[in-house]
Amino acid sequence: MSPLRPDGDDWIFEASGTRWVPVIGLEVHAQLATRTKFLCPCAYEAGAQPNTQVCPVCTGQPGALPQLNAEAIKLAVRAALALGCDVAPRSKFDRKNYFYCDIPKNYQITQYDQPYCTGGGIRLASGRFVRLNRIHLEEDAGKAIHDRGDVTLVDLNRAGVPLIESVTEADLQTPEDAAAYLTALREILIYTGASSADMEKGEFRCDVNISVHPEGEEWRTKVEIKNLNSFSNVQAAIRYEVPRQILAWESPDPADHPVQETRLYDVAAGVTRSMRKKEGEADYRYFPDPDLPPILVPAAFIERQRSLLPELPAARRERYQRDLGLSEYDAGVLTLQRAVADFFEATARLSGQPKEACNWITNELLRALSGDEIEATCIDELRLKPFDLSELLGLLAAGKVGGGAARQIFSLMLTSGRAAGEILVDLGLEQIDDEEQLSEWCREALAGRASVAAEVRAGNLKAIGALMGPVMAASGGKANPTRVRELLLRLIHDAD
Amino acid sequence: MPETPLDILRRTAQLARLELTDEELARLAPQFQAILEHFEVLSSLDLGGVEATLAATELEDVKRADDPAAGIERSALLRGAPDPRDGYLAVPKTIGAAPRTNAGGGS
Ligand SMILES: [Zn+2]
Numbered sequence: 268m269s270p271l272r273p274d275g276d277d278w279i280f281e282a283s284g285t286r287w288v289p290v291i292g293l294e295v296h297a298q299l300a301t302r303t304k305f306l307c308p309c310a311y312e313a314g315a316q317p318n319t320q321v322c323p324v325c326t327g328q329p330g331a332l333p334q335l336n337a338e339a340i341k342l343a344v345r346a347a348l349a350l351g352c353d354v355a356p357r358s359k360f361d362r363k364n365y366f367y368c369d370i371p372k373n374y375q376i377t378q379y380d381q382p383y384c385t386g387g388g389i390r391l392a393s394g395r396f397v398r399l400n401r402i403h404l405e406e407d408a409g410k411a412i413h414d415r416g417d418v419t420l421v422d423l424n425r426a427g428v429p430l431i432e433s434v435t436e437a438d439l440q441t442p443e444d445a446a447a448y449l450t451a452l453r454e455i456l457i458y459t460g461a462s463s464a465d466m467e468k469g470e471f472r473c474d475v476n477i478s479v480h481p482e483g484e485e486w487r488t489k490v491e492i493k494n495l496n497s498f499s500n501v502q503a504a505i506r507y508e509v510p511r512q513i514l515a516w517e518s519p520d521p522a523d524h525p526v527q528e529t530r531l532y533d534v535a536a537g538v539t540r541s542m543r544k545k546e547g548e549a550d551y552r553y554f555p556d557p558d559l560p561p562i563l564v565p566a567a568f569i570e571r572q573r574s575l576l577p578e579l580p581a582a583r584r585e586r587y588q589r590d591l592g593l594s595e596y597d598a599g600v601l602t603l604q605r606a607v608a609d610f611f612e613a614t615a616r617l618s619g620q621p622k623e624a625c626n627w628i629t630n631e632l633l634r635a636l637s638g639d640e641i642e643a644t645c646i647d648e649l650r651l652k653p654f655d656l657s658e659l660l661g662l663l664a665a666g667k668v669g670g671g672a673a674r675q676i677f678s679l680m681l682t683s684g685r686a687a688g689e690i691l692v693d694l695g696l697e698q699i700d701d702e703e704q705l706s707e708w709c710r711e712a713l714a715g716r717a718s719v720a721a722e723v724r725a726g727n728l729k730a731i732g733a734l735m736g737p738v739m740a741a742s743g744g745k746a747n748p749t750r751v752r753e754l755l756l757r758l759i760h761d762a763d
Numbered sequence: 764m765p766e767t768p769l770d771i772l773r774r775t776a777q778l779a780r781l782e783l784t785d786e787e788l789a790r791l792a793p794q795f796q797a798i799l800e801h802f803e804v805l806s807s808l809d810l811g812g813v814e815a816t817l818a819a820t821e822l823e824d825v826k827r828a829d830d831p832a833a834g835i836e837r838s839a840l841l842r843g844a845p846d847p848r849d850g851y852l853a854v855p856k857t858i859g860a861a862p863r864t865n866a867g868g869g870s
Contacts, residue, residue: 301829308832317850318841322834338829359817366780368854411857420851423840550778555815560822 271510278441279482282513286482289509290489291445291475292437293501295452296430297462298407298470299342305406305429306333306376306559313468317422325427327371332558339429340562341572343383343404346431346461348573350399350452352387359561360404363551368421369409377405377432379553383564388435389455390581391447398436405430425469431461437476437486442502449473449498454580458605466497473501478525479512487516487525492539494531504532508539583608591621600629606646607633613653618660627656631677641681650684659687671744672696698747702754705738705746709754712737720759731755768796 271280280287304311307324323331347354361379382403390396409426411419433452439445453471456462464471478489492508495501512525530539578586580602587598602608611628615621635641636649643649659676662668668676668691676690683690691697699705712734713720722730731752738751766774769788772795776783783791841847846854 303829303831307834308827308830309834310831316837318837318852319850320834321837321840322832326835326840334827335825336829337826340826364778366778368852368857412851413856417856418846418848418853419855419857420848420853422851550774552778555817557818560818560820560825562826563824 280513287479287513288482289440290437290478291439293435294474295433296472297456297464299339299429300463301336301338301429304427305336305339306427311428315424320424326423342461343431344572345459346456347384347402349455349459349576350387352384354384354564354569357561357563358383360556360559361553362556363553369411376556378403389451397438397448400434400436402431402433442505445501446498458577458579477508488527491529492532593625597625610646610653614656617657620660623660635681651680655680669698699742699745700747705750705754708738708741709758723759768792
């Protein structure tokens, strides 16, 4: 929509002689990975039939009383600790009052002035540190569906699911910052087990706050953007909204200037649109919830949870490169999912071959998981365990099996769950090392290929491939290629 | 300009999604005013040394285990609703019509 282009990587925009600086903050709602809801014992699973996971508490029946889920507090504390936040020893819950069909009590239970934690943040790969202002616990709302006819349909299954809402300081400046922050936050929530953070299931949802100001001047009115259900939408919305605001400020008519409002991102059109003007907004009349006693988080509990935290992905990536000699790319692939990283570490430890373990996992194993030859779609579902893969790596290292045979064994291990050694013997795939047998095949290959031998003798070592082929074929692919090559060279030179 | 009792009543009704006719507003405004005046009396008390009472009990840190329990049947829930449709609760079309909280996300 605009001819405005950022000036360099730091995303400052030049317009009519003014340098405009974008200021971006992010709010993320993440569903905690509990079995039951926050304040009632309803199980919750996304995608269930509407209104089948409900009880008097989460449907707001008169007289129903909420009870806090201990697991929600525990997971929230874990996330806070992984993000370096300070967990408050005591915090309380408040009612945020508003009338809407997805919130049957007419208030949401949340934390207003005493969030369970404050501070912390995430260091991005670019070096930028994004500070967290706070994280608080709250309950999710139900779902209102507007696209089925002349009414709004309400499903209360999601009402009451525990959420943590994390709010950053406005420390971000570019769409890339936003994507990097969200990626890192999501990764940490998944690693700590606090949330599955599946965006498609709505377990991880973000809103963006954006303002722009001339460099060196005070910050200006901020606009909130909602309806961002993917990282690419977040980036696209920022790319649209920043130039929009700059052009709006450049207008000589103050009526055109940005106003404090909520805008929705229209994915199809790639633009942000103002939500209908809302009278009386921000009048949520917060007050302490009288039904829920304050929560206490003792220091001993915090220390216990801290000791249970897994090593976080950024730390793992660094260690894989530093101690195990993996490339940055491979370390990145392995740590994308905690289960894959754990599988790799176990295999590397058992086999003593981190690089080989990495190659087999990133090439063969992850490919098999994304394909459809096997039923498993995640590494935990595999019948093949780290011990099995390390056994195969051992056979390879000892020269008992060649590369091609190893891949054959590997795919059988995936489908059958059987051990590598067993498959090897069953299929007779053992590599042939027997010198007498190999020499015989080599001599057969050399017979009638004197010109090839002459080429090799003249120094063209690549020509030896024309001799290796027949030997491998004669052996049914089982000859040890390293040995064959040695033998061929010896035979050729001995003939001198 | 200070808000008149009528303004406050209108705003409160709007927040509560109540549609009041002019007659109802005229009748309720003085009653509402009386309630607010009573709260002003309470607000005028000097409670500087008194700790706020946030709950009727002095319980702290009451939690339950994360064990699922059966809730209510959908049919029972929908029986209490004016317009059940296909397992959903149907309500008048509301898109964009309400102050939205941060929860719920999406639209
Ligand atoms: Zn419930």
